[in-house]
Amino acid sequence: MTTEVRVPTLGESVTEATVATWFKKPGDTVAQDEMLCELETDKVTVEVPAPAAGVLADIVANEGDTVGVDALLANISASGDAAAPAPAAAPAPAAAAPEAAGGSTDVMVPTLGESVTEATVSVWFKKVGDTVAQDEMLCELETDKVSVEVPSPAAGVLAEITAAEGSTVEANAKLGVISGSGAAAAPAAAPAAAAAPAAASKDIANAPSAEKAMTEAGLSAANVAGTGRDGRIMKDDVARAVAAAAAAPAPTPAAPRAPVTANDAAREERVKMTRLRQTIAKRLKDSQNTAAMLTTYNEVDMGEVMALRSQYKDQFEKKHGVRLGFMSFFTKACCHALKEVPEVNAEIDGTDIVYKNYVNMGVAAGTPTGLVVPVIRDADAMSFAEIEKAISAKGKLARDGKLSMADMQGGTFTLSNGGVYGSLMSSPILNPPQSGILGMHKIQDRPMAINGEVVIRPMMYLALSYDHRIVDGKGAVTFLVRVKEALEDPRRLLMDL
Incomplete structure (x- = not known):
């Protein structure tokens, strides 16, 4: 028994369509309502489901053919006796089932995270012919935000690497093949291995x-x-x-390199930027181009915080299992100031201002691969101990390159501590779409005039960069003064003053 596959109703005043793509080829088994092909009209794209289960016996209308309403597209055989495949039929989609023929298993790109569609293969830990255990790490992918390790989906032998180091791969693309039989396939020729899988995955023609x-x-x-x-x-x-x-605006041409002599060129080393570094560069430049960024400065006497920390740090660590640092004081002080000046914790969305009635504190951290900003969620509702534990945990993940996408999303304000590297003064750059970032700096003893006398005090310069489109100068200065007051008299935090 044969069931005909015909062109469905295409819509009012639409009389014909073009066969854009066949998802099946003659001989393939199909389930009822499984998508067989895609038609394209001058208005919409229409998917054609299988009217019955069986085997696709033949394709009557090939890709690129123009067909009318109710025209015959193909036939489905219920008996399983499929006709010989037509030579013009489209090949099967590249993204086949992970389980391949001959007891082999495909290694696929894992889920990369929200809004991430591609990655770069940074390193393979195994080579073709190596024996691998299930869940053993095969390779590492680098996206524009995080690094992703790819475990082996099965035990066996790495038979093939289809995405070489440096290749750009799309989500769900094929990376390699694990052979369960132990017989490794011959390595692909170097030029083929170096080809970008993103291009290879498009083995079915576009419309x-x-x-x-x-x-x-x-x-x-x-x-x-x-x-x-x-x-x-x-x-x-x-x-x-x-x-x-x-x-899109016309791109600004990049400044050409200065002339380099042959002798100098021989001593240079050219290294491709990592995806993370490219993203950092793009986001920082976008921040300068988009926001009306301005920086206001102040200085804070850190004597009271240092004395309080020195007095309670041993008891704090004994009770909570984490060291008492300066970051929890600054986080608390900023959360306190953001309540009074909420526009510093807001963002612009089109012609609207979105005020955040919570504080997700971003804490900028330098890593060997670049700057990352893990986020401490609901920091305004945390105790000193909870803040220190969260910062310690996120800091370790950052150093180990284990931060997930979720760890770096949703920040409303950012702290950047250049003082750990010895910076005395700097102007931090906004982390879009946030409207404020506080730069902390080195604590340095300086002579200060206090009550008519010159005394040596541990001072730190503070810098608040803010988006002047949403934050006025008065609000920015008020915020910084409130942070200064809270740090110079930490009791104000307890009294909510």
Whole structure:
């Protein structure tokens, strides 16, 4: 018994469509309502489900063909006797089931996190032919925010590496193959291994109308984000890319390198920027280009905080199991000041100002791979001990490169402590979309005039960078003064003054 697959109703006044993509090929088993192909009209994209379970016997309308309403697209055989595959049929999608033929298992890119669509293969810990245990680390991927380790999905032998070090891979792309039989496949030739899997994964053609539109617009597929199945580029995607290119400001040409002599060039070393460093550079420059950034300064006498810390640090560590540092004092002081000056804890969203009735404190931390900003959530509701424990835990994750996407999202205000590196004065850069960041600096003994006498006091310069679009000078100065007052007399924090 054979069931016909026909073009469905395409909508009012629409009489024909183009077969954009076949997701199955003749001989494939299909389930009822499983998507067989995708049609593209001048208005919408239509997916065609299987009307019955069985085997796709033949394809009548190939990719690129124009078909009318109710036209025959294919036949499904309920008996399982499929016709021989037509030579023009589309190949099977690249993202096949992880379990491959011959007892082998595909190694796939894991979930990278919200809004992250690609990563770079930074290092392979194993080479082709190596025996691996299940869950043993195979390679490490680097996104623009975090590093992701990829464990082996099964025990066996690493038979193939399909994404070489330095390759850019998309979410759910194939990285390699684990052979359960122990027989490793021959390593791929070096040029093939070095090819970007992102390009290889697009082994099914984009919609014909999209290809035509890209040619007319002078765009390459690399400049268009596909929204079709498996990332296929549709006609609407090209239109959006053209509109975005037209709206984008002309890029500022990069300053050319100064001339370098042959002798100097021989002593230089060129290293590709990591994705993290590229993202840091882009975000910092975007911050300067977007926000009306201004910095106001003050200085704080750290004597009272240092005396309080010295008096209670041993008891604090014994009871809470964590050292009492300066960061908890600054976090508490900032949370206190943000209540009085809420615009420093707000952000701009279009023409709206979003005020945050909570404080998620970002704590900037330098790591061997670059600057990261883990977030302490609801810091305004935490005790000194809870803040110190949270900062210690996030700091360890940052140093070990184990921070997750969730650890760095949702911050409303940021602390940056350049003093640990010896900085005496600096202007911190905003962490968008936040409107404020407090820069802490080195504590240094300086002569100060107090009650008509010159005395030596441990002083620290404070710098508040703020977005002048939302924070006025009065608010910024008031915030910094409140932080200064709270640190010079920590009892004010207890009295909520």
